Amino acid sequence: AAGVIQSPRHLIKEKRETATLKCYPIPRHDTVYWYQQGPGQDPQFLISFYEKMQSDKGSIPDRFSAQQFSDYHSELNMSSLELGDSALYFCASSLAGSRVGVNTEAFFGQGTRLTVV
Amino acid sequence: GQNIDQPTEMTATEGAIVQINCTYQTSGFNGLFWYQQHAGEAPTFLSYNVLDGLEEKGRFSSFLSRSKGYSYLLLKELQMKDSASYLCALDSNYQLIWGAGTKLIIKP
Numbered sequence: 136a137a138g139v140i141q142s143p144r145h146l147i148k149e150k151r152e153t154a155t156l157k158c159y160p161i162p163r164h165d166t167v168y169w170y171q172q173g174p175g176q177d178p179q180f181l182i183s184f185y186e187k188m189q190s191d192k193g194s195i196p197d198r199f200s201a202q203q204f205s206d207y208h209s210e211l212n213m214s215s216l217e218l219g220d221s222a223l224y225f226c227a228s229s230l231a232g233s234r235v236g237v238n239t240e241a242f243f244g245q246g247t248r249l250t251v252v
Numbered sequence: 253g254q255n256i257d258q259p260t261e262m263t264a265t266e267g268a269i270v271q272i273n274c275t276y277q278t279s280g281f282n283g284l285f286w287y288q289q290h291a292g293e294a295p296t297f298l299s300y301n302v303l304d305g306l307e308e309k310g311r312f313s314s315f316l317s318r319s320k321g322y323s324y325l326l327l328k329e330l331q332m333k334d335s336a337s338y339l340c341a342l343d344s345n346y347q348l349i350w351g352a353g354t355k356l357i358i359k360p
Contacts, residue, residue: 168348177339177350178295225294243294 139228139244147250148216156211156247160228164242166190167209169201170225172246178225184209213249221251254278256351258340263357264330272325272354274340283343286314286325289353290336298325300343332358 140159148154160167166185170178171194180193184203195201198216203209213220223246255277264270276284283302287295299307301316301323313326325338335358340351 177352179350180348223292242297246294248292 139226139242141224141226141244141247143247144245145248145250147252149252150216150218152216152251154213154216154249156213156224156226156249158209158211158226158228158244160207160209160226161242164228164230165207166229167203167207168227168229169195169209169211170227172223172225173219174222181211216251218251221249223248254342254344254349256340256342256349258338258351258354260352261355261357263359264327266330266332266358266360268330269326269328270330270356272327272338272340272356274323274325274351276321276323276340276342276349276351278321278342278344278349280344281318281342284314284316284323285339285341285343285348286312286323287339287341288336289339295339298338327356330358332360334358 139161142157146154158167168183169181171181172178181195182201183191187203198214201209201211225246226244228242258274283300285300286298288298289295298312299314301307301314304317306313306315311328316323327334335356337353337355339353342349
């Protein structure tokens with residue numbers, strides 16, 4: 136079965152550079168979530184999109200932006216990268232509206248490991 | 253506010269049973285997830301509880317008491333591959349609020 140695809144799997148950037156992470160949700164899923172997980176930490180919600188509109192915003196820095204495109208894939212754009220941005224970035228997708236709800240599982244991609252040096 | 257608590261680490265023996273507890277406080281409860289996460293990998297879905305009671309799925313079961321703000325994940329017949337972090341996540345107000353995770357160590 137198709138799963139959530141994230142690209143790239145690994146990314147190394149220098150401080151102050153920019154990075155773009157991509158997420159391709161499970162076909163027909165209309166909601167995408169982005170999470171950041173630092174070493175030894177639990178995932179932190181960044182932002183979510185439903186039907187190409189931002190549905191909720193978490194602890195996403197102003198240096199980051201994201202959008203969901205007409206084909207439902209999403210991109211997380213990160214600028215002025217800092218060492219502290221080094222983390223695993225997970226994308227999850229789900230069906231049934233703007234929240235993870237009844238009978239809906241949030242399927243996670245394998246993540247993009249971003250290392251800022 | 254919203255708050256989730258679960259133990260930081262637990263140790264159990266292969267073949268045994270272990271219960272991982274999760275307590276929470278929230279103003280908007282939709283459901284509670286349990287995820288398993290191996291180091292460096294994405295969380296994988298285990299269960300989602302909306303109503304009070306026990307839901308069983310093979311070796312794993314999850315329990316919820318909404319009035320007590322309490323859930324647990326029960327793992328039976330532990331296997332070495334069950335060594336992982338187990339994350340409790342609150343489905344509340346259009347997002348998931350994550351617990352810090354319980355690192356489960358399985359010993360032979």
